[in-house]
Amino acid sequence: MRLSLRKKVMVAVLLMALIVAGATALVSYNMYARSMEEHYERLTMNTARSAASMVDVQAVAELKDRTLEIYRGFCPDENTPPDFEAFDEADWDAYYAAYDEILQSDAYRKTFATLNALKEDNGVLWLYVAYMDEQTGQGIYIVDADSTQDACLPGTCGDIEPENLVLMEQGVYDFPPYITNYEEFGWLSSAAAAITAPDGTVVANAFVDFSMNQVMADRQAFLLRLAAVLAAVTLVLIVTLAYGFGRAVVRPINQLAKATGSFVSDKERNQSSSAISLLEIRTGDEIENLSCSIRQMEQEINTYIANLTQVTAERERIGAELDVARNIQASMLPCIFPPFPQREEFSIFASMDPAKEVGGDFYDFFLVDDDHLALVMADVSGKGVPAAMFMVIAKTLLKNAAQTGASPRAVLEKVNDQLCENNDAEMFVTVWLGILEISTGKLVCANAGHEFPAIRRAGGEFELFRDKHGFVLAGMEHARYREYELTLCGGDTLFVYTDGVPEATDSQNRLYGTDRMLAALNRQKEAGCQELIRGLRADIDGFVGDNPQFDDITMLALEFKNLGETRMRKMGLRPDLAQLEQATAFFENILAEHNAPRRVVEQMKVVTDEIFSNIVFYSGATAVTLGCEAGEGYARLRFSDNGRPYDPTQKPDPDVTLPPEEREAGGMGIYIVRKLTDGLSYYYADGLNVLTLEKRW
Secondary structure (H helix, E strand, O other), X not given: OOOXXXXXXXXXXXXXXXXXHHHHHHHHHHHHHHHHHHHHHHHHHHHHHHHHHHOOHHHHHHHHHHHHHHHHHOOOXXXXXXXXXXXXXXXXXXXXXXXXXXXXXXXXXXXXXXXXXXXXXXXXXXXXXXXXXXXXXXXXXXXXXXXXXXXXXXXXXXXXXXXXXXXXXXXXXXXXXXXXXXXXXXXXXXXXXXXXXXXXXXXXXXXEEEEOHHHHHHHHHHHHHHHHHHHHHHHXXXXXXXXXXXXXXXXXXXXXXXXXXXXXXXXXXXXXOOHHHHOOOOOOOHHHHHHHHHHHHHHHXXXXXXXXXXXXXXXXXXXXXXXXXXXXXXXXXXXXXXXXXXXXXXXXXXXXXXXXXXXXXXXXXXXXXXXXXXXXXXXXXXXXXXXXXXXXXXXXXXXXHHOOOOOHHHHHXXXXXXXXXXXXXXXXXXXXXXXXXXXXXXXXXXXXOOOOOEEEOOOOOEEEOOOOOEOOEOOOOOOOOOEEEEEOOOOOEEEEEOOOOOOOEOXXXXXXXXXXXXXXXXXXXXXXXXXXXXXXXXXXXXXXOOOOOOOOEEEEEEEEOOHHHOXXXXXXXXXXXXXXXXXXXXXXXXXXXXXXXXXXXXXXXXXXXXXXXXXXXXXXXXXXXXXXXXXXXXXXXXXXXXXXXXXXXXOOOOOOOOOHHHOOOOOHHHHHHHHHOOEEEEEEEOOEEEEEEEEEO
16 A cells, blocks of 8 residues: 555654653653652551551560460471361360450550551551561461451461561561562552560561552553653644645655656657746755756756667667678578488587677588588687678688688688788687598598587597697788598597687686586487587576676587498597406497307407507507497407507417417417407508407307
8 A cells, every 4th residue: 555755754753652652651650650669668667667666575575475375285296387277166266265365465455556556547458466487487476456357366377478588597587678469468568677675586576568559550540641641742743743744845745746747748748848847946955956956857858868869769770780780690600400411421510699699600511522521610809790790701711712622721821811911900710620521530620729629439428629729810921720630430429619618607707618518518428419509508508597698609519420330339449558448348238238158258358458458559549449340149349540550460370389488579469369259350541550350159
């Protein structure tokens, strides 16, 4: 529910007034109540002391002795008071007869008269003399100044208050005032003064009880009168403030609100006049300052609207042009997938997400001829329209140069010199270029300052291939570039990207990084190219969250398929003895799948150990590819490495009839391999040693 400012102020004032009134009433009531209690405490104590001084000590001592003598005669033992509830009629007759003598004595009548006069004169509720018997913990009545039938007879007893027992243990018999509220006796202010003999012996105590019921009634009446006064003051305060606040604050604010509403409606009707300009508020305070500020704001808004109209029109024109540019840039990149449906040797997918309307990243792939596929991944410095224009030039030059059949190194050197001409904007572009020989899987690459590509060998995981970088294109004339070769086998996947992937940043300024990229790729390493890239992009988006995209994100994935060897399963490894266990497990698992006897499996483990160790120690290879084809009762094992050419089949068998010390060094390992297999063949092609072994069972 909406409340006006006047109502809000009234509610606030009312709450504050109630709080102040409540606090005032509470403090005043407590002060009044305390003062009344202190008054009655003094009155009670003074009356008790007066009673103690007015009675005849000798008479009280005589009455106490006689009362205690009779009282103790009714006690079961010296520490237990009489059990009045167990008295029968005979007990009560004896009890009354014993004390009747005391009531008729002169000492009792004289003491009673003194106390009764004091009681009546001072409005005391109860005034009596009692003896505090520490043995039984009872206060024993000696004289009760009550003239009614409710008076307590001598010998009547009651429990001593706990605080009074504590004082008695300390030797104190003057009991200071204390307030009690028992259901049986009501609300009382009580005190006691010791009646002492001339030698200082405490004979008994004079007790005084004043009723506090009237005090409570007075306190309630005081509270009601105080509440009525505070309510009247609060009402007057609210009315006065509401009236004054309405004239001084609410009415000028309503005038300002009406004027600003008129300003908006005038603008909607394209009228130049405004009620704000005509409004004159002279309150001499902050309201007047607000009115002046609003008039000034009106003038600035009018100027701003005029400028905004012009700027908006210009921005809409630029936005339309940028939209056309974005569509043109998107159409320049290959965007139909699969791009070569007639080619089954490979699959490819790519994506480019610009950080702005247009971007500087680009990818490209095209057939140079029927057996060569060119792959391009590039990143232009900067962003926006300048980067997009430079991207168009670089992409065109790279494609034109590559289609001549030149090597990647020659393409980069030529395009670099072309881009350096008239490069007044001093822009540059990083490029990774690879040309794949489809029939063999040989990939020739060159890198001009771009990110490391990632490669997954069949059956393995994605790893960065840390190639050597050349200088960026358009950075320096006549720069020279290196190229290198990779061999893709069936099932291998190549992934290239721009720095927008590892440099994606979350809200805490943490980079996505290549480690997260490889982990995301390996979580879906068996996926196709399209699923691979889309899964990685989803992982990047999850990492970045709501943080805006800082750089263009461009990715390309290629999966190579060797259709001629579809029955042979392969795995790429590093030539490292640490990989031997993985190589052995590769063959062992395939043989086990085809129910090879355990004897055959163990023999092939020995063969694998011998061949793989020779490659590690003697070939100088940097990559090894294992292949295995198995069927009903046979298996074909293949070892391929890019080391020095070496034909183990030309090694003659050692003469095993000679003692070991007389044999020529070497050859025993290949001899064992021949004995454990049923066929051995070797060839060298395209820089690869290929050794094939056959085993039947």
